[in-house]
Amino acid sequence: MSIESVAGPIPQTAMRPPLVEQLHSWVITVDHKRLGILYILYALVFLLVGGLEATIMRIQLIRPHNDFVSPQVFNRMFTMHGTTMIFFVVMPVMFGFANYLIPLMIGARDMAFPRLNAFSFWMTAFGGLLLYFSLVGGDGLYGAGSAPDVGWFAYAPLTSKTFSQGHSTDFWTLSLLISGFGSVGTAINIIATILCSRCDGMTLSKMPLLAWLNLTMGGLVILAVSPLTAAQLMLLIDRYLGGHFFDTQAGGSAVLWMHFFWVFGHPEVYVLVIPAFAFASEIIPVFSRKAIFGYPVMVAATICIGFIGMSVWAHHMFTVGMSSNANTFFVLSTMAIAVPTGIKIFNWLATMWGGQIHFETPMLFCIAFLFQFLIAGLTGIMQAAAPFDWQLTASYFVVAHFHYVIVGGILFTLFGAFYYWFPKMSGRMYNEALGRLHFWLFIIGFHLTFDFMHIPGVLGMPRRIYTYEPGRGWDIWNLIVTIGVFFQAAGVLIFIGNLVWSYFRGKLAGSDPWDGWTLEWSTTSPPPTYNFRAIPAVKSRRPLWDLKHPEDPDWHYE
Amino acid sequence: MSAPSAVMAQSDIRWNLPARGPVGMSCLIAAEVAIFTIFVVAYIFYIGKSLAGPQPHDVLHPPIFLTSCLLSSSLTIHIAVRFLRGGTMMSFALWWVLTMVLGAVFLAGTIREWRHLIYEDGLTIQTNLFGTTYYSLVGLHAFHVIVGLLALGTVLAFTLRGEVRKEHAERADVLSMYWHFVDVVWVVVFLVVYVIGR
Numbered sequence: 001m002s003i004e005s006v007a008g009p010i011p012q013t014a015m016r017p018p019l020v021e022q023l024h025s026w027v028i029t030v031d032h033k034r035l036g037i038l039y040i041l042y043a044l045v046f047l048l049v050g051g052l053e054a055t056i057m058r059i060q061l062i063r064p065h066n067d068f069v070s071p072q073v074f075n076r077m078f079t080m081h082g083t084t085m086i087f088f089v090v091m092p093v094m095f096g097f098a099n100y101l102i103p104l105m106i107g108a109r110d111m112a113f114p115r116l117n118a119f120s121f122w123m124t125a126f127g128g129l130l131l132y133f134s135l136v137g138g139d140g141l142y143g144a145g146s147a148p149d150v151g152w153f154a155y156a157p158l159t160s161k162t163f164s165q166g167h168s169t170d171f172w173t174l175s176l177l178i179s180g181f182g183s184v185g186t187a188i189n190i191i192a193t194i195l196c197s198r199c200d201g202m203t204l205s206k207m208p209l210l211a212w213l214n215l216t217m218g219g220l221v222i223l224a225v226s227p228l229t230a231a232q233l234m235l236l237i238d239r240y241l242g243g244h245f246f247d248t249q250a251g252g253s254a255v256l257w258m259h260f261f262w263v264f265g266h267p268e269v270y271v272l273v274i275p276a277f278a279f280a281s282e283i284i285p286v287f288s289r290k291a292i293f294g295y296p297v298m299v300a301a302t303i304c305i306g307f308i309g310m311s312v313w314a315h316h317m318f319t320v321g322m323s324s325n326a327n328t329f330f331v332l333s334t335m336a337i338a339v340p341t342g343i344k345i346f347n348w349l350a351t352m353w354g355g356q357i358h359f360e361t362p363m364l365f366c367i368a369f370l371f372q373f374l375i376a377g378l379t380g381i382m383q384a385a386a387p388f389d390w391q392l393t394a395s396y397f398v399v400a401h402f403h404y405v406i407v408g409g410i411l412f413t414l415f416g417a418f419y420y421w422f423p424k425m426s427g428r429m430y431n432e433a434l435g436r437l438h439f440w441l442f443i444i445g446f447h448l449t450f451d452f453m454h455i456p457g458v459l460g461m462p463r464r465i466y467t468y469e470p471g472r473g474w475d476i477w478n479l480i481v482t483i484g485v486f487f488q489a490a491g492v493l494i495f496i497g498n499l500v501w502s503y504f505r506g507k508l509a510g511s512d513p514w515d516g517w518t519l520e521w522s523t524t525s526p527p528p529t530y531n532f533r534a535i536p537a538v539k540s541r542r543p544l545w546d547l548k549h550p551e552d553p554d555w556h557y558e
Numbered sequence: 559m560s561a562p563s564a565v566m567a568q569s570d571i572r573w574n575l576p577a578r579g580p581v582g583m584s585c586l587i588a589a590e591v592a593i594f595t596i597f598v599v600a601y602i603f604y605i606g607k608s609l610a611g612p613q614p615h616d617v618l619h620p621p622i623f624l625t626s627c628l629l630s631s632s633l634t635i636h637i638a639v640r641f642l643r644g645g646t647m648m649s650f651a652l653w654w655v656l657t658m659v660l661g662a663v664f665l666a667g668t669i670r671e672w673r674h675l676i677y678e679d680g681l682t683i684q685t686n687l688f689g690t691t692y693y694s695l696v697g698l699h700a701f702h703v704i705v706g707l708l709a710l711g712t713v714l715a716f717t718l719r720g721e722v723r724k725e726h727a728e729r730a731d732v733l734s735m736y737w738h739f740v741d742v743v744w745v746v747v748f749l750v751v752y753v754i755g756r
Contacts, residue, residue: 197575
């Protein structure tokens with residue numbers, strides 16, 4: 001990535017090495033910045049694939065009795081869409097940003113275990129390829145292959161040999177098992193880096209919030225992804241060795257799989273959303289020209305979310321017939337998580353309050369995130385009430401709710417993060433006009449799709465149906481929902497185009513285009529392989545503020 | 559921002575961060591604990607739920623000798639690392655080999671036990687829920703013993719080539735953390751399978 005000549009002690013060679021050599025250097029790299037970019041590019045490819053699958057589903061549902069795809073293909077589409085988006089888009093992209101940013105923000109030269117880092121990336125990458133290889137190999141050597149079609153949470157007994165013949169379910173299991181090893185490896189690396197590689201003076205209470213939030217995320221990955229690994233091992237034992245873990249005919253329990261899956265599945269939401277919070281916590285202060293409001297409370301609220309997030313999983317299972325004590329516990333724990341989340345929203349608002357807000361693209365996405373995440377949280381509290389959930393579970397209301405979290409919350413901050421750190425990663429500015437166009441197209445599309453998706457859910461439309469009868473009052477809403485998808489798709493294409501165009505043609509960004517305060521803006525864009533010529537020493541949470549304002553440094557106040 | 563409180567005196571703080579090895583290994587152990595927890599929960603949940611076939615109290619005998627072998631190997635690896643730290647290479651190698659022997663004896667005992675269960679008692683992983691959960695949990699632990707032995711064997715190979723020195727004690731210590739973890743897990747597995755489960 002040497003588009004900008006770095007004025008450093010190492011002389012730049014004028015000749016670029018041949019293409020094969022360049023590609024080879026990317027394959028064997030252990031540099032955290034390159035691995036971070038690999039993670040991000042890999043996730044972007046799968047974002048397009050997962051988005052295409054969603055588009056196929058929405059075209060199928062645009063009107064009643066549509067026959068754009070067969071029911072079998074529809075089942076594969078929702079399984080692959082969910083699995084892809086969770087495991088091969090949002091998780092890798094979060095790991096990518098964590099990889100790229102954490103060493104730069106804490107003043108380190110690399111992650112704690114660079115080779116483990118490369119290993120983790122390639123495990124995740126091959127996990128994703130394995131999932132998609134099912135399209136070729138799902139039915140074994142005979143006939144056409146098929147993708148998994150058991151849904152992204154793959155409830156028993158649908159995954160038993162009887163109901164899932166061929167290998168499609170095995171591809172699903174193995175790909176998640178393998179990428180799970182990669183995720184745990186990266187989580188170990190993130191934690192070890194943050195605890196062991198901080199620069200001089202950066203005590204835990206002086207770390208950027210992004211580091212704190214990713215530390216929490218790493219802990220959650222370790223405690224949440226490992227149970228999924230264990231459950232996948234059990235499923236493999238059932239399918240290949242004839243075990244009975246989830247075999248009800250031998251006394252096994254299908255509900256046990258649900259518990260094991262959601263012990264992973266709910267903390268996973270926080271694995272995805274806490275890094276999104278981290279982006280908002282870095283972007284909102286810089287574009288409000290104010291230090292983050294309530295730093296210690298933000299840290300405490302994050303850790304609180306991490307702990308409570310581990311104890312809410314069975315709110316996905318109110319309809320399976322748990323005891324009323326269990327139901328009550330999970331209702332209360334789920335509602336309790338709204339408290340630390342609400343604290344964070346108020347802190348972001350208080351950061352903006354009285355600030356000089358700059359409405360550039362990253363900030364636009366973060367402001368939209370604040371509103372949308374609030375609504376997502378409110379529909380979450382509605383469904384935390386067990387009786388309400390009995391009515392609406394497995395309906396489009398639930399689908400609308402969690403897409404409000406993942407798209408309206410996570411994806412919006414993620415786009416903000418892309419625009420915010422693109423100048424650092426590429427050395428060039430993105431095109432602001434295209435960025436704004438992306439924002440407005442995407443926000444229109446998002447609200448058309450996911451606001452109106454709540455309504456057929458309340459009217460009783462179940463999730464995962466491949467078509468529906470006319471005259472139930474669902475038609476118009478499904479039409480609007482599908483129209484919104486095209487706005488979102490246009491937005492994403494403009495986003496990708498903007499990244500590609502700006503990478504080659506964008507104007508040079510310089511090392512600090514946003515007048516930022518954290519250490520990554522103190523080095524060149526893109527940073528040299530060694531990140532910092534001399535390891536910095538910090539005295540406050542905003543070391544670059546101290547540098548730029550020696551008359552009024554932060555450490556007077558912290 | 560509130561009024562200035564106190565100027566932080568930073569420079570005189572001794573900057574001392576934990577080493578990456580023990581931190582990384584602790585995280586790995588946390589992940590392993592989560593995996594074992596799920597298998598242990600499944601085992602406990604299915605106690606007494608087998609519909610047919612041999613039951614635990616008919617076929618299981620607490621492997622007291624093997625357990626004492628594995629647990630004492632925690633002590634021997636601790637002594638070995640202490641000798642390495644002191645630079646006494648011969649004693650280090652001897653205690654390290656003793657650790658491996660104790661681990662290997664444990665594995666051999668597990669093989670014997672499984673052989674007996676499969677050929678004499680007719681209990682396989684397919685027989686009933688007890689078989690499924692027993693072989694999975696004990697097998698998962700045995701797999702970790704094998705991984706541990708391979709890692710110990712790697713260190714031994716380097717030692718015999720004379721490439722392990724005093725300054726590698728920290729790394730050997732990280733490996734010993736893993737070995738202690740494998741032993742502690744066995745205490746849990748022993749209690750669940752051979753005490754509570756019977």
